[in-house]
Each structure stands twice: as C-alpha cells, then as structure tokens.
Amino acid sequence: MTNYQIDVQLSKNKKEKPAFDQLSFGTVFTDHMFILDYTEGKGWHDARIVPYQPITLDPAAIIFHYGQTVFEGLKAYVTKEDEIVLFRPDQNMKRLNRSNSRLCMPELDEDLAIAGLKKLISIDKEWVPNVAGTSLYIRPFVIATEPYLGVAPSKKYRFMIILSPVGAYYKEGINPVKIAVEQDYVRAVAGGTGNAKTAGNYAGALKAQEAADKEGYAQVLWLDGKEKKYIEEVGSMNVFFKINGEVVTPALNGSILEGITRKSVIELLNHWNIPVVEKKISMEDIFRAYNDGLLEEAFGTGTAAVISPIGELFWQGEKLVINNGETGALAKRIYDSLTGIQTGVAEDPFGWRMKVE
Amino acid sequence: MTNYQIDVQLSKNKKEKPAFDQLSFGTVFTDHMFILDYTEGKGWHDARIVPYQPITLDPAAIIFHYGQTVFEGLKAYVTKEDEIVLFRPDQNMKRLNRSNSRLCMPELDEDLAIAGLKKLISIDKEWVPNVAGTSLYIRPFVIATEPYLGVAPSKKYRFMIILSPVGAYYKEGINPVKIAVEQDYVRAVAGGTGNAKTAGNYAGALKAQEAADKEGYAQVLWLDGKEKKYIEEVGSMNVFFKINGEVVTPALNGSILEGITRKSVIELLNHWNIPVVEKKISMEDIFRAYNDGLLEEAFGTGTAAVISPIGELFWQGEKLVINNGETGALAKRIYDSLTGIQTGVAEDPFGWRMKVE
Incomplete structure (x- = not known):
C-alpha cells in the first residue's frame, strides 16, 4: 500500500x-x-x-x-x-x-x-x-x-x-423482532437512489418506522415501489428467508442496498453448501410458504445487528409467527460464525479480517 | 399578527x-x-x-x-x-x-x-x-x-x-429550452418523498440532469416511477401543456411537488376562463397530440424561472418541436401577468402580494 x-x-x-x-x-x-x-x-x-x-x-x-x-x-x-x-x-x-x-x-x-x-x-x-x-x-x-x-x-x-x-446490539443474547409489512410508504424504486448509501433514503423511511413503532413493531418490511408486491429490505437491513431447506434473499434490482453482511452471508452459506438463491420474492410467496408450513426462518442482515431474526411478520391482517417466534438454528449459526470471524474467535477462511497495525 | x-x-x-x-x-x-x-x-x-x-x-x-x-x-x-x-x-x-x-x-x-x-x-x-x-x-x-x-x-x-x-432568469427575454424525457432515472414514486420539499429528491435527480446536459438538453422531463409512462415534473418545476385550446397539468398524486407557481397558474387560468385540467397525462398522450398537430404549448412553472417555455421534447428517438421552438402566447401572457403581480406592476386581484413593512 x-x-x-x-x-x-x-x-x-x-x-x-x-x-x-x-x-x-x-x-x-x-x-x-x-x-x-x-x-x-x-x-x-x-x-x-x-x-x-x-x-x-x-x-x-x-x-x-x-x-x-x-x-x-x-x-x-x-x-x-x-x-x-x-x-x-x-x-x-x-x-x-x-x-x-x-x-x-x-x-x-x-x-x-x-x-x-x-x-x-x-x-x-x-x-x-x-x-x-x-x-x-x-x-x-x-x-x-x-x-x-x-x-x-x-x-x-x-x-x-x-x-x-x-x-x-443484543443485551440478552440474539433475539427475534416483530416486523410489519409496509403498505403505504415506499423506501425506493428502480431508477432512484435505493442502491446508494445516501441520506435521503433514510430520511424518507422515518415516517413508516414511526407508524410501525406505534403498532408495536420494531421495523417495517419494505415492498417494491412499483407493485408493492415484492420484498426489498427490512428496516435498514437486507432480508433472508429459509423456506423448505433453501435460503432465499431478494435479488439486487437497483433499489436494494448491496449489503456487505448480505454478501458475507451468501458467501458463508455457499461455503457450507447450504443452498442460497437470490431472486424476486413476493410477499405472497412468503405467505404461501408459511401456510404450507415451509417457512422455517427469516432474518435481517446488517452491520449494526449482524443478524436480526424475525419472529413475526404482520401482513394484510395476518400474523405470520415464524419458528415459534424464536431464533432459528441457521440464523444462530450464521450469527455465531460471522461474529466469530469478526472478533477473531473463529478461523477466517475468506480473508475478511483486516488488521489495524 | x-x-x-x-x-x-x-x-x-x-x-x-x-x-x-x-x-x-x-x-x-x-x-x-x-x-x-x-x-x-x-x-x-x-x-x-x-x-x-x-x-x-x-x-x-x-x-x-x-x-x-x-x-x-x-x-x-x-x-x-x-x-x-x-x-x-x-x-x-x-x-x-x-x-x-x-x-x-x-x-x-x-x-x-x-x-x-x-x-x-x-x-x-x-x-x-x-x-x-x-x-x-x-x-x-x-x-x-x-x-x-x-x-x-x-x-x-x-x-x-x-x-x-x-x-x-432570462437575460435576453423569456426563452424556450430543450428537454429530454428521462427513461432510466426516477425522481420519486408514490409513497416516497416526492411531494415534500426535501434534500434527497434533489440529490437523486442530479445524475439524470448530468446525462441530459451531455446530450445538449437543459432539463429532463420526469416520468412516474411505476410505469415510466405518466408525466410528473420537468427538472425541478411543474409542467403544463396546452392541447387544442385546453391547458393540462399532471394531477397531484403524492410524488409530484405541489408547486405554488403551479397553483397560481391554475388560479390565473380559471380567472381568465381558460380551461385548465389536472389529470394523469402519459407521454403517449402528448406524442399523439403532437402528431395530430394539437400540442400548442408546453412550459414549466417554478419560483426561479416563473415560466419556462419548452421548445423541444426528446422522447424515444423522436424530437417534438413545440410552437416552432418559440415561446407560446399563453406562456408569455402567464409570465407577464405573474411577474406583473409579483413586482407590483399589475393589479393583484387575488391578494397574492404581501407587503414587508
């Protein structure tokens, strides 16, 4: 250097x-x-x-x-x-x-x-x-x-x-949160600034957060700005679902932030040979998986919390309780592995840690 | 007070x-x-x-x-x-x-x-x-x-x-500008912050403006974020069209800024008994009117320019030259009336002027 x-x-x-x-x-x-x-x-x-x-x-x-x-x-x-x-x-x-x-x-x-x-x-x-x-x-x-x-x-x-x-972030261990699916406000739309880390995205999101808070929800799940059907992010985190053994996360589409924790989670899952797919996911897909008993886990990923398990999703009057409202095994494993690598407790096979002299 | x-x-x-x-x-x-x-x-x-x-x-x-x-x-x-x-x-x-x-x-x-x-x-x-x-x-x-x-x-x-x-604003008299219809970038979408006057809307718009500038266009015409079909604003102004004697402007829809010059223009047109309609307007509507020889004028409205006539619209490879690229009679009449009221040269039948003691 x-x-x-x-x-x-x-x-x-x-x-x-x-x-x-x-x-x-x-x-x-x-x-x-x-x-x-x-x-x-x-x-x-x-x-x-x-x-x-x-x-x-x-x-x-x-x-x-x-x-x-x-x-x-x-x-x-x-x-x-x-x-x-x-x-x-x-x-x-x-x-x-x-x-x-x-x-x-x-x-x-x-x-x-x-x-x-x-x-x-x-x-x-x-x-x-x-x-x-x-x-x-x-x-x-x-x-x-x-x-x-x-x-x-x-x-x-x-x-x-x-x-x-x-x-x-978790004073008493990693803990699931309740999330409301946002129906009125929109975080970003393709062609806008959603995939840039810039102030306006955060200012515009406060109003939805405030409304969710009043209803007892920790964060909102953002849907796409065009059809309000497809899942984008959760609060200011990316979001993952485990459905019938497969992990899915919304594909980067121009309005979703390219999270570094998101990227690390995908790389970690690949390393573990756990199937992970980036694709367009509608809230209806999630509801169907839930109804079929196939929605095993859901969690957000970001720098602040690293992994934030979702215990409940509220959507169109329906409460989707995920994994009995408890932290899933996969979320826990990812959390332990990532924080282990970050803090030097675990091996770093990817070369993600950088030493400060 | x-x-x-x-x-x-x-x-x-x-x-x-x-x-x-x-x-x-x-x-x-x-x-x-x-x-x-x-x-x-x-x-x-x-x-x-x-x-x-x-x-x-x-x-x-x-x-x-x-x-x-x-x-x-x-x-x-x-x-x-x-x-x-x-x-x-x-x-x-x-x-x-x-x-x-x-x-x-x-x-x-x-x-x-x-x-x-x-x-x-x-x-x-x-x-x-x-x-x-x-x-x-x-x-x-x-x-x-x-x-x-x-x-x-x-x-x-x-x-x-x-x-x-x-x-x-106009050093040599009111002058029409060339405008490119924006196809890639989006200014705002319903549920976002487009109808608030807040920084993020302007930061996000710079990139499109930069691209238009390189192609020799003064501003972009923003289409809606959902379908990229419906007209929203021009640059950081509201926009009006005169089609076959009737004035139309995009209806307020949550993503368009509620301009005070826009509002004043509508009130002025009503006062003059010139038909003015707020409605959803697609770029295809404008192109059809143009092809039928019915697109008589187009202009932006905002505090900085008051009225900014549009001499040319570039859309999907087509150049729509409006009123021979010259300032239309209605745009000129509105400009003269508004600036007349603003500067105290003309009567103020609406009580729009407020004196500073």
Missing part, C-alpha cells in the same frame, strides 16, 4: 471514556477524526487527523439544501490477542465510491481512505471497547460543502471518518 | 453589495440571517436575527447522515413605489409544514416564520435588487442537528432563513 501523507494534530484534551459495559449506539465519539477535502480542479487534498470537533459550514452549503452526501458503516473489534481488526473495509470503500458515482460526487482513493481509517483507529485505539458484544462503530461520510443554491453537483466536498464505541 | 420576540444582533462588518445588473443565482448572501432552534420538550425557541455567518455542527449531526431536512424557496421584489413585497409566503410556510410532517420533523408557527422573514428583509432591505428581472431569493430551511448515528427522528432542529439577491 502506498505511503500516504496524513497530517496528525493530536488532541490536548482527551475526553473521559464511557464504561464499555454500558455503551449504547452512536452517541459517544472518540478523541479524533479523519478529514480529506476535495476542490474541483485540485482533487482530494489535505488528508489529516484532528481532534474531534464541530464542523463549520456556510448556511448555503449544498449538503443543507440538496442532500448531496453518501456514507458507510462498519466496525472494528479487539481480538482476544488484543489485536484490533476491521471487517471487510475494502468492501465499504468500494460501495462508498459506487454511491459517490450515483450522487455525482467525486470518487475517493479507496486505499487512502483505508490508510486514514487505520491511522485514526491506531491513534484512538483505547476507544475500541473490549467487552463481549461491543465494537467500535466507524462512520465514513462525504458531504457537499460548496455554498450555492443552484441545483447542481457541488464543486467542493469533505470526506470524514468519525468513530463511536457501541454496545452489544 | 402576534407580536413575536425576535432578538436582533446587527452585523458590524457590512459586506459590499454586488452590482445588481450582474447578479447570478444563489452565490451571494446578505448581511443577516434568521435562526429559530427546536429542542424536544421545549419546542421552538430563541428566534433571532444575527449576522450571516457559518453554522457550527457536530460531525454526527443527523443532517449529515440521514438527510432529515426540508426547505422552501420564494422571492421578494421592489415595486416601482419602492415597496418591498413577497409573493404568497403563507403558501410556502404551509408547504414547509407539510414537508416537516412527511419527514417526522416538528411543525413551525407559520406566522412566526413570516414575521421573522419580514423583519430579516427589512433589516437587509438594501439587498433587494431593483433592476428589472432581479429579485431577492429567500431560502427558509430546517435541518436536524442532534449528534446521533441511530436512524431515528432528531430531537433538535434549526430553522433558518437566508437571503440571496438574484439576477434575471
């Missing part, structure tokens, strides 16, 4: 670290952050690590008006050998660039982004929590910073990485 | 004003801005006018990650009697609140927003340009400011109004 010039300005006022056994999600940030600026004509410049601090932007900056922004989410873990490891960061940086392209934003040097991330983590290494189930959540993001109210791609951007120690 | 408490801190370093006959769009801002903050449990608080200055936000602020934000756009004009007038600001603030609701954001006191706007303009009144065709562009917007990486509505927001003197 190239030896990148990354300036470092260390914090003089180190913050107090939270108790690692009492962490929540995304509220506490480490002592430093990584910054890289872009100016049209000059390209990306001034890679640097500085104390974590507020950003100062013109009120007319394009990010505040036209949402030209992309982001990623990944995690770092401490192994039992006290090494800090990342899970497939190359995949995140590749996807960040695909998102950049969709949003008319300049692509980054993926290796520089990873070099910056590693250096940042090594500086803030005491912030990587070492309690079972905890991790260091990593948020790389790019924002359009040019002050301009015309609707056009920005001529200036800022790429940043911030870090947040996060608690175990 | 209630007498609102709005603190004022005047700028000590007034900026140099640009030459009002050489203004562009959205690059120059006035000396002051209006701010109103929201905190969960406390509501909206601390209405104030301060010198125009950068905003300082935590890098984890929700606006940077999940795009929870809404905005408006409207204009102020100087009349020949040297009065400053706004065009239907009540409609903008109503729409801002509809957008707020869609994005799970707290509603504002519309009267306070208008009172703040009027006070801000009266302080920066020397910035309202008085050259023919120019105006003061007004950008109210709300951003989610809570530093939190969980996907949930923010508990803190900031409402701001910034002002920008802008030049004539």
Whole structure:
C-alpha cells in the first residue's frame, strides 16, 4: 500500500471514556477524526487527523439544501490477542465510491481512505471497547460543502471518518423482532437512489418506522415501489428467508442496498453448501410458504445487528409467527460464525479480517 | 399578527453589495440571517436575527447522515413605489409544514416564520435588487442537528432563513429550452418523498440532469416511477401543456411537488376562463397530440424561472418541436401577468402580494 501523507494534530484534551459495559449506539465519539477535502480542479487534498470537533459550514452549503452526501458503516473489534481488526473495509470503500458515482460526487482513493481509517483507529485505539458484544462503530461520510443554491453537483466536498464505541446490539443474547409489512410508504424504486448509501433514503423511511413503532413493531418490511408486491429490505437491513431447506434473499434490482453482511452471508452459506438463491420474492410467496408450513426462518442482515431474526411478520391482517417466534438454528449459526470471524474467535477462511497495525 | 420576540444582533462588518445588473443565482448572501432552534420538550425557541455567518455542527449531526431536512424557496421584489413585497409566503410556510410532517420533523408557527422573514428583509432591505428581472431569493430551511448515528427522528432542529439577491432568469427575454424525457432515472414514486420539499429528491435527480446536459438538453422531463409512462415534473418545476385550446397539468398524486407557481397558474387560468385540467397525462398522450398537430404549448412553472417555455421534447428517438421552438402566447401572457403581480406592476386581484413593512 502506498505511503500516504496524513497530517496528525493530536488532541490536548482527551475526553473521559464511557464504561464499555454500558455503551449504547452512536452517541459517544472518540478523541479524533479523519478529514480529506476535495476542490474541483485540485482533487482530494489535505488528508489529516484532528481532534474531534464541530464542523463549520456556510448556511448555503449544498449538503443543507440538496442532500448531496453518501456514507458507510462498519466496525472494528479487539481480538482476544488484543489485536484490533476491521471487517471487510475494502468492501465499504468500494460501495462508498459506487454511491459517490450515483450522487455525482467525486470518487475517493479507496486505499487512502483505508490508510486514514487505520491511522485514526491506531491513534484512538483505547476507544475500541473490549467487552463481549461491543465494537467500535466507524462512520465514513462525504458531504457537499460548496455554498450555492443552484441545483447542481457541488464543486467542493469533505470526506470524514468519525468513530463511536457501541454496545452489544443484543443485551440478552440474539433475539427475534416483530416486523410489519409496509403498505403505504415506499423506501425506493428502480431508477432512484435505493442502491446508494445516501441520506435521503433514510430520511424518507422515518415516517413508516414511526407508524410501525406505534403498532408495536420494531421495523417495517419494505415492498417494491412499483407493485408493492415484492420484498426489498427490512428496516435498514437486507432480508433472508429459509423456506423448505433453501435460503432465499431478494435479488439486487437497483433499489436494494448491496449489503456487505448480505454478501458475507451468501458467501458463508455457499461455503457450507447450504443452498442460497437470490431472486424476486413476493410477499405472497412468503405467505404461501408459511401456510404450507415451509417457512422455517427469516432474518435481517446488517452491520449494526449482524443478524436480526424475525419472529413475526404482520401482513394484510395476518400474523405470520415464524419458528415459534424464536431464533432459528441457521440464523444462530450464521450469527455465531460471522461474529466469530469478526472478533477473531473463529478461523477466517475468506480473508475478511483486516488488521489495524 | 402576534407580536413575536425576535432578538436582533446587527452585523458590524457590512459586506459590499454586488452590482445588481450582474447578479447570478444563489452565490451571494446578505448581511443577516434568521435562526429559530427546536429542542424536544421545549419546542421552538430563541428566534433571532444575527449576522450571516457559518453554522457550527457536530460531525454526527443527523443532517449529515440521514438527510432529515426540508426547505422552501420564494422571492421578494421592489415595486416601482419602492415597496418591498413577497409573493404568497403563507403558501410556502404551509408547504414547509407539510414537508416537516412527511419527514417526522416538528411543525413551525407559520406566522412566526413570516414575521421573522419580514423583519430579516427589512433589516437587509438594501439587498433587494431593483433592476428589472432581479429579485431577492429567500431560502427558509430546517435541518436536524442532534449528534446521533441511530436512524431515528432528531430531537433538535434549526430553522433558518437566508437571503440571496438574484439576477434575471432570462437575460435576453423569456426563452424556450430543450428537454429530454428521462427513461432510466426516477425522481420519486408514490409513497416516497416526492411531494415534500426535501434534500434527497434533489440529490437523486442530479445524475439524470448530468446525462441530459451531455446530450445538449437543459432539463429532463420526469416520468412516474411505476410505469415510466405518466408525466410528473420537468427538472425541478411543474409542467403544463396546452392541447387544442385546453391547458393540462399532471394531477397531484403524492410524488409530484405541489408547486405554488403551479397553483397560481391554475388560479390565473380559471380567472381568465381558460380551461385548465389536472389529470394523469402519459407521454403517449402528448406524442399523439403532437402528431395530430394539437400540442400548442408546453412550459414549466417554478419560483426561479416563473415560466419556462419548452421548445423541444426528446422522447424515444423522436424530437417534438413545440410552437416552432418559440415561446407560446399563453406562456408569455402567464409570465407577464405573474411577474406583473409579483413586482407590483399589475393589479393583484387575488391578494397574492404581501407587503414587508
């Protein structure tokens, strides 16, 4: 890997670290952050690590008006050998660039982004929590910073990485959730931005989440925007079903996010010789399988929860209770294997772990 | 109107004003801005006018990650009697609140927003340009400011109004543009955020605009996300067609923005007893009318251009040249009437102008 010039300005006022056994999600940030600026004509410049601090932007900056922004989410873990490891960061940086392209934003040097991330983590290494189930959540993001109210791609951007120690997603072990199938709101449609990791997808999804919450459901299952028949995602995760011994997941269609956990689950199942198929799946297919007693498991996949078993699906007045509302054996096996690889407890036959020096 | 408490801190370093006959769009801002903050449990608080200055936000602020934000756009004009007038600001603030609701954001006191706007303009009144065709562009917007990486509505927001003197949209008189009908990208779909004025809609549209630009087209005509058959909007404007003496515009369907210029055009046509119909219109309908020699005019409507005549539509390899590529008589009449009302040159039978004291 190239030896990148990354300036470092260390914090003089180190913050107090939270108790690692009492962490929540995304509220506490480490002592430093990584910054890289872009100016049209000059390209990306001034890679640097500085104390974590507020950003100062013109009120007319394009990010505040036209949402030209992309982001990623990944995690770092401490192994039992006290090494800090990342899970497939190359995949995140590749996807960040695909998102950049969709949003008319300049692509980054993926290796520089990873070099910056590693250096940042090594500086803030005491912030990587070492309690079972905890991790260091990593948020790389790019924002359009040019002050301009015309609707056009920005001529200036800022790429940043911030870090947040996060608690175990499952405080009392992996636990199934109840999901409502969304009938009114739509997350994304082919030709839109659904397969890019960009702010607008998340802002638009809040309203459905709020309605589901009121009815006692943890998340919504999104159907396609065209016919409201085909399954897309669950909350902000990809979704898998085990039907009669075969695992199925919606095929990537332009409106579904290409999840890195999704990809890893497919690769893991292939490795285990468990049949897994990516295809168009209607909610009617799922209901039919359920009625026939063939719907064995359902689970979401994403960076935050890794695997999130679905205990109940609510659809058109019907409650589909899956696997007696309990975590399925396959979901558990995938969860244990993936978190085992991520935290260094298990072998890594795929080369998914990347060491932070 | 209630007498609102709005603190004022005047700028000590007034900026140099640009030459009002050489203004562009959205690059120059006035000396002051209006701010109103929201905190969960406390509501909206601390209405104030301060010198125009950068905003300082935590890098984890929700606006940077999940795009929870809404905005408006409207204009102020100087009349020949040297009065400053706004065009239907009540409609903008109503729409801002509809957008707020869609994005799970707290509603504002519309009267306070208008009172703040009027006070801000009266302080920066020397910035309202008085050259023919120019105006003061007004950008109210709300951003989610809570530093939190969980996907949930923010508990803190900031409402701001910034002002920008802008030049004539048509430097050499109202002029038709060439438009490409978009076949690949989709702006919005029913159940999404298309009828809210929110950042993500604009970010997602950049890619199509970029492609159209390369082919020599000024904007794209958006089709519906479900069947890619029905006409929705043009660029970031609503769209009207005059077919065999009747004016038609796509009916509001949940994915089309409820334009205030659109609404004003419909009201104006009704006032003139010119038939105008809101309905579902397919691109095939337009092509058929064109082939039958019945497509008399086409134009976009929006705050920036007011009326933007369409001289050519490119669709599936066909070039539809409308009204010989010239501005139609109706488009011209509407443009003259609306800008006449806006700038105080014409009578205002509808009560659309609002005076700034």
